[in-house]
Amino acid sequence: MQSPVAERGPQSFDRVLSSMCTEPHPAARRAAERFLTTNPGDPATYTAIAELEHDAVAGLATVTGLTDAVDAETPTALAAHGYVTSGGTESNLQAVRSARDRAETAATATHDPVVVAPESAHFSFHKAASVLGVELRTVPTDDDGRADVDAAAAALDDDAVLLVGVAGTTEYGRVDPIPALADLAVDAGVPLHVDAAWGGFHLPFSGHDWGFDVPGVATVTVDPHKVGRAAVPAGGLLAREREALDALAIDTPYLETASQASLTGTRSGAGVASAAAALDHLWRDGYRREYERAMDLANWLADELAGRGLGVVDPELPLVAFDLPAATFEAVRERGWRLSRTGAGEARVVVMPHVSRESLSAFLADLDDLL
Amino acid sequence: MQSPVAERGPQSFDRVLSSMCTEPHPAARRAAERFLTTNPGDPATYTAIAELEHDAVAGLATVTGLTDAVDAETPTALAAHGYVTSGGTESNLQAVRSARDRAETAATATHDPVVVAPESAHFSFHKAASVLGVELRTVPTDDDGRADVDAAAAALDDDAVLLVGVAGTTEYGRVDPIPALADLAVDAGVPLHVDAAWGGFHLPFSGHDWGFDVPGVATVTVDPHKVGRAAVPAGGLLAREREALDALAIDTPYLETASQASLTGTRSGAGVASAAAALDHLWRDGYRREYERAMDLANWLADELAGRGLGVVDPELPLVAFDLPAATFEAVRERGWRLSRTGAGEARVVVMPHVSRESLSAFLADLDDLL
Numbered sequence: 001m002q003s004p005v006a007e008r009g010p011q012s013f014d015r016v017l018s019s020m021c022t023e024p025h026p027a028a029r030r031a032a033e034r035f036l037t038t039n040p041g042d043p044a045t046y047t048a049i050a051e052l053e054h055d056a057v058a059g060l061a062t063v064t065g066l067t068d069a070v071d072a073e074t075p076t077a078l079a080a081h082g083y084v085t086s087g088g089t090e091s092n093l094q095a096v097r098s099a100r101d102r103a104e105t106a107a108t109a110t111h112d113p114v115v116v117a118p119e120s121a122h123f124s125f126h127k128a129a130s131v132l133g134v135e136l137r138t139v140p141t142d143d144d145g146r147a148d149v150d151a152a153a154a155a156l157d158d159d160a161v162l163l164v165g166v167a168g169t170t171e172y173g174r175v176d177p178i179p180a181l182a183d184l185a186v187d188a189g190v191p192l193h194v195d196a197a198w199g200g201f202h203l204p205f206s207g208h209d210w211g212f213d214v215p216g217v218a219t220v221t222v223d224p225h226k227v228g229r230a231a232v233p234a235g236g237l238l239a240r241e242r243e244a245l246d247a248l249a250i251d252t253p254y255l256e257t258a259s260q261a262s263l264t265g266t267r268s269g270a271g272v273a274s275a276a277a278a279l280d281h282l283w284r285d286g287y288r289r290e291y292e293r294a295m296d297l298a299n300w301l302a303d304e305l306a307g308r309g310l311g312v313v314d315p316e317l318p319l320v321a322f323d324l325p326a327a328t329f330e331a332v333r334e335r336g337w338r339l340s341r342t343g344a345g346e347a348r349v350v351v352m353p354h355v356s357r358e359s360l361s362a363f364l365a366d367l368d369d370l371l
Numbered sequence: 372m373q374s375p376v377a378e379r380g381p382q383s384f385d386r387v388l389s390s391m392c393t394e395p396h397p398a399a400r401r402a403a404e405r406f407l408t409t410n411p412g413d414p415a416t417y418t419a420i421a422e423l424e425h426d427a428v429a430g431l432a433t434v435t436g437l438t439d440a441v442d443a444e445t446p447t448a449l450a451a452h453g454y455v456t457s458g459g460t461e462s463n464l465q466a467v468r469s470a471r472d473r474a475e476t477a478a479t480a481t482h483d484p485v486v487v488a489p490e491s492a493h494f495s496f497h498k499a500a501s502v503l504g505v506e507l508r509t510v511p512t513d514d515d516g517r518a519d520v521d522a523a524a525a526a527l528d529d530d531a532v533l534l535v536g537v538a539g540t541t542e543y544g545r546v547d548p549i550p551a552l553a554d555l556a557v558d559a560g561v562p563l564h565v566d567a568a569w570g571g572f573h574l575p576f577s578g579h580d581w582g583f584d585v586p587g588v589a590t591v592t593v594d595p596h597k598v599g600r601a602a603v604p605a606g607g608l609l610a611r612e613r614e615a616l617d618a619l620a621i622d623t624p625y626l627e628t629a630s631q632a633s634l635t636g637t638r639s640g641a642g643v644a645s646a647a648a649a650l651d652h653l654w655r656d657g658y659r660r661e662y663e664r665a666m667d668l669a670n671w672l673a674d675e676l677a678g679r680g681l682g683v684v685d686p687e688l689p690l691v692a693f694d695l696p697a698a699t700f701e702a703v704r705e706r707g708w709r710l711s712r713t714g715a716g717e718a719r720v721v722v723m724p725h726v727s728r729e730s731l732s733a734f735l736a737d738l739d740d741l742l
Contacts, residue, residue, distance in 0.1 A: 010409045010419045010640065021410050021637060033404055036602050036641075038381045039392050045709045048381045086457050086604070089636035097502060124636055127621040131468060131634070133504045225637065231407050233457070233604060233639045250498040263502070265460035265495055266392060266596065268604045268639060269381070270407075338416045 013354040017363065018340035020170070020198045022352040024274055025229040025286075031270075031277035032231040038269030040084070041262065049269040052276040056224070057082045059279030060236045063204055063287075064196070064220045065211035069240060080245065082238035083262060084224070084272045088197030089124040090263045091221035091237040095193040096128045098219065098239070098247045099162035103190075111135075116155045117164035118147035118176060122195060125164065134161070145174040145313070152181060156188040163192050167210040168199020171342040173319030173350075175199065175208045182216030191218030191244075197235065198350075201227035202317050204284070205291040212240055219244055224275035227290070229282060229353060234271035294318035294351045301349065301360055308364075308371065311346075318351035331370045337363060384725040388734065389711035391541075391569045393723040395645055396600040396657075402641075402648035403602040409640030411455070412633065420640040423647040425450045427595065430650030431607045434575055434658075435567070435591045436582035440611060451616065453609035454633060455595070455643045459568030460495040461634045462592035462608040466564040467499040469590065469610070469618045470533035474561075482506075487526045488535035489518035489547060493566060496535065505532070516545040516684070523552060527559040534563050538581040539570020542713040544690030544721075546570065546579045553587030562589030562615075568606065569721075572598035573688050575655070576662040583611055590615055595646035598661070600653060600724060605642035665689035665722040672720065672731055679735075679742065682717075689722035702741045708734060 043050030054075035112135045119138040129136035139151040163185045165176040185192035200222030224230035248261040298315040311323035324347040414421030425446040483506040490509040500507035510522040534556045536547040556563035571593030595601035620630040669686040682694035695718040
């Protein structure tokens with residue numbers, strides 16, 4: 001007997017201000033439905049989706065500047081430099097795993113390999129450290145919420161195998177000084193991994209230096225199923241050197257292909273196809289227009305909140321953190337708004353494609369009621 | 372510009388004899404489409420899909436005998452004993468990770484923790500060992516393709532943290548002697564993990580002892596997106612003790628819930644909803660009928676192949692391995708049949724729900740042409 005919940009379907013997106021996921025682009029949804037029954041984890045059996053994954057990776061290579069960095073190659077050749085993951089967590093975990101396994105620094109029996117990351121790094125790095133048996137050494141952020149470069153330099157010792165920079169932090173949408181961190185990484189002889197899971201589809205338009213055009217950037221996480229408007233699950237991991245992905249490959253005796261670099265086995269054709277379709281339809285102008293719309297809206301929201309006397313963190317990307325009394329936060333949630341909090345207790349709104357001026361006006365109206 | 376591949380869609384399932392995935396049940400497909408935009412990795416934001424995951428886990432608990440083993444609890448309480456994973460690879464990896472982290476045997480600096488598994492175990496255990504920094508110690512199978520119990524006993528030393536049994540091996544569809552392996556595990560003080568990723572939806576009807584009704588079975592992998600007829604991605608991991616899942620939990624400061632046991636972060640609502648829908652529609656009679664249909668068809672196919680003078684491995688579950696000259700194998704693939712090979716070089720047909728008497732007759736007709 002079908003659960004009434006299943007019949008009703010999920011809640012609408014109107015009041016979801018907390019999520020870094022959004023409604024897929026219509027073409028992405030259609031592609032997801034069309035390729036629902038395929039498995040890109042078995043590319044010799046499922047040949048159509050294998051081709052679409054090459055297209056998606058080629059698209060992500062363009063977004064992140066990889067195509068230029070490795071001298072514009074064909075989708076097939078670029079495919080060796082990345083794949084569509086299950087999401088940012090897998091991308092980040094695999095980047096750490098690759099660095100761990102390639103490190104020439106032999107960790108002694110008493111020291112685990114060390115990953116240096118800003119304290120603003122996503123909790124997936126804590127998960128990765130636990131899973132992979134590495135030590136996560138976090139360094140403070142400065143008053144603007146960006147990685148403290150001097151502290152990162154001090155943390156990079158002989159046990160370090162990877163430095164992480166974040167391009168669009170989860171809590172404040174901050175972009176670390178990637179070129180400065182890249183210089184540190186090069187000096188220390190470690191790769192720099194850039195986590196642009198959420199920021200990656202805004203950053204081509206925001207003026208930041210963040211991707212493979214920065215020497216020293218070795219791997220990048222960028223998720224189509226966030227601002228990219230693909231369907232879940234569709235994350236992305238790209239590597240400047242194909243050897244970084246080769247390090248992840250496990251022999252697969254049962255499939256018709258020889259090895260598998262992904263963390264999961266069977267994979268979602270729906271996610272991969274939707275990523276290819278979203279990139280096809282929205283790169284470059286669609287994403288540029290969304291960046292401009294979302295940034296304008298974030299700035300407007302920040303002004304409106306400041307005008308109401310609330311402390312606001314000036315948005316660097318389309319994410320607004322602001323002070324809100326705990327009781328008001330709870331009351332706002334009771335009115336159906338999905339809002340999240342930073343570790344420091346601020347409320348946080350992520351201006352995703354489904355977040356409109358209308359919904360934010362309604363949110364402000366409810367705030368006005370409650371404050 | 373839409374890729375012509377994307378417009379054409381994937382190849383049909385008619386000639387896919389190699390895959391352990393299949394077409395989702397229609398209700399599962401509808402549920403997948405309805406919940407495409409939800410993220411069960413953020414259950415406090417996406418409350419409807421969180422509820423459906425409880426339903427799916429409760430369903431899997433029934434399939435595997437967990438419900439009886441822990442005294443039939445509510446879906447909410449059972450939810451602490453399992454979750455819908457991205458697939459069998461994640462389920463197996465998480466089972467190893469949980470055992471690794473809970474083991475009281477302190478591995479010395481010179482010894483990695485050891486996982487003992489039959490050589491028939493899926494390559495995901497090799498991936499898990501590489502990712503998790505454990506040693507995979509494989510033991511031979513006997514002439515019938517099942518784990519050699521005496522060899523497993525000899526392999527269980529003080530460094531062992533987990534014993535693995537397979538209920539429905541990837542290559543031959545064999546079911547290990549789970550009760551005997553469970554006794555070994557109990558004696559050695561380690562958990563037994565049963566990989567029933569593919570077999571789990573046949574085994575409730577086949578007469579084998581394989582699930583939580585066997586004392587000593589600690590964790591089970593069972594994948595809705597295989598014989599369960601859910602959409603990819605939908606695997607399952609169940610644990611007798613909720614502490615086994617608690618060991619996987621990482622604190623999540625940004626989400627509205629406190630911690631996350633899954634390997635991935637953002638997760639597919641489509642997969643979870645489809646698992647709930649498939650179980651709702653097909654347990655118990657639908658799955659029973661499919662077991663009987665597929666087993667009859669596998670036995671018929673085995674007879675037909677033997678009648679043509681080919682060496683056939685008698686099917687224990689709906690999977691048929693048989694000798695086929697390499698040239699014939701390639702020629703059959705060129706006619707559009709997706710077939711796979713065992714490590715020993717046999718051809719292998721998995722009788723999934725989409726595999727019909729008609730398609731197998733056409734396959735045999737092509738074989739007759741070519742032999």
